[in-house]
Amino acid sequence: MDTDASGSGGWRFAQCFGDKGEVEDITEADIISTVEFDSTGNYLATGDKGGRVVLFERNEMKKGCEYKFYTEFQSHEPEFDYLKSLEIEEKINKIKWCKRQNAAHFLLSTNDKTIKLWKVFERSLRVVSESNLLDGQRPIAPPTHSTQLKLPRMQQQDNIVAAVPRKVYSNAHAYHIHSISVNSDQETYISADDLRVNLWNLNISDQSFNIVDIKPANMEELTEVITAAQFHPTQCNVFMYSSSKSNIKLADMRDSALCDRHAKMFEEEEDPSNRSFFSEIISSISDVEFSHDGRYILSRDYLSLKIWDINMESKPVKTIPIHDHLRGKLCDLYENDCIFDKFECIWGGDDKHILTGSYHNYFRIYDVDTLNDVVLQADKSAFKAKKMGGPMPGNKMGMKNGRPGSLRETMALDTLDFNKKILHASWHPRENTIAIAATNNLFLYSAA
DSSP states (O other), X not given: OOOSTTSSTTEEEEEEESOOSOOXXXXXXXXXXXXXXXXXXXXXXXXXXXXXXXXXXXXXXXXXXXXXXXXXXXXXXXXXXXXXXXXXXXXXXXXXEOOXXXXXXXXXXXXXXXXXXXXXXXXXXXXXXXXXXXETTEEOOOOSSGGGOOOOEEEEEEEEEEEEEEEEEOSOOSSOOOEEEEOTTSSEEEEEOSSEEEEEETTOSSOEEEEEEOOOSSGGGOOOOEEEEEEOSSOTTEEEEEETTSEEEEEETTTOSSTTSOSEEEEOOOOGGGOOTTHHHHHSOOEEEEOXXXXXXXXXXXXXXXEEETTOOSSXXXXXXXXXXGGGGHHHHHHTTGGGOOOOEEEOTTSSEEEEEOBTTEEEEEETTTOOEEEEEOOHHHHHHHHHTOOOTTOOSOOOTTOTTSHHHHHTSTTOOTTOBOOEEEEOSSSSEEEEEETTEEEEEEEO
């Protein structure tokens, strides 16, 4: 992957949506909190902290992989739980597309408490173009003969994109929902919070089945929480969930109604010599994802990526350090709460590459076989360079694999901005195009 002289691995900046100017005061509501391609890659959805969902569609008029605005709608509003005296944010935590079965699109979006199934479809807007009442601005005299009678005619004026909530799945989670995953049968999905995983039928909004419950009888005995959950891509009875105790449990719904007894558990024993005050926090898994063939599991903790073979539970087949340069700064990161940041991890559409984010708007793409990596930066300078026809920033001197001056070296410097971070990304299912959420901007990158 990292074979070209520029060190960008053939990746180039393609597009940016959002405010392209240097904005110091970014509105909290505009910060993108999730991004997701649909199963065809022709549509892309983003959700933000203001509860809005924005959809983009592929621009067929352009040769490359380019997108244009499709529609935007308000998915969630801020609420107040009077029983618990708790504000419920409108922030969209996750969006998942359902496979398209007709002309309409269906997608699930969730905030901390409520999941909604949205139907997005195109509708033609028709207006009355001819009648007996008005001729432009002037009233018409009543017709004196039947031949003068004008029947009202409808004329198509415009096509609009409408978004309608078809189902609202609420009141099933006592804690904040952090994961939703649609099953391969396209009939059911799971939603997960810190202590429970619920199974839903897409067509039934008032009933769900609790399939994992790790809540102890006495909350003072609580030692771990669920951090992410996902269905297997092809086997509709298998799902996994990760924990803050650095393990991933694979569960089979055919085994029992309550899947507290896992079928497999993937866990690596910690080296006692590396233990520190921060060990438990940095080993907590923030995201897990099955490869598209279902054979491997990718997991991300604070400092590393791990690839697990589904047939080998004792240790990962590969461990990739992401933030080794931050080991000495864990105290500072703990004080500014950055140590609790939840970075996502993504498989490429071909299962040969993986992607995850870092600070200062850096993100890294790895070749699974060779572990060669490409470091890119979702930064305003990327589209400035594109306008001027120059190379991507930071890749100017023909550097490769960490030679002086490269982005990889810059990434390890003290001057990192920890407020800029790539937490959310999505990979096109059929080609090398990636969507990166960088604060209030959506960046698109493509590779040949």
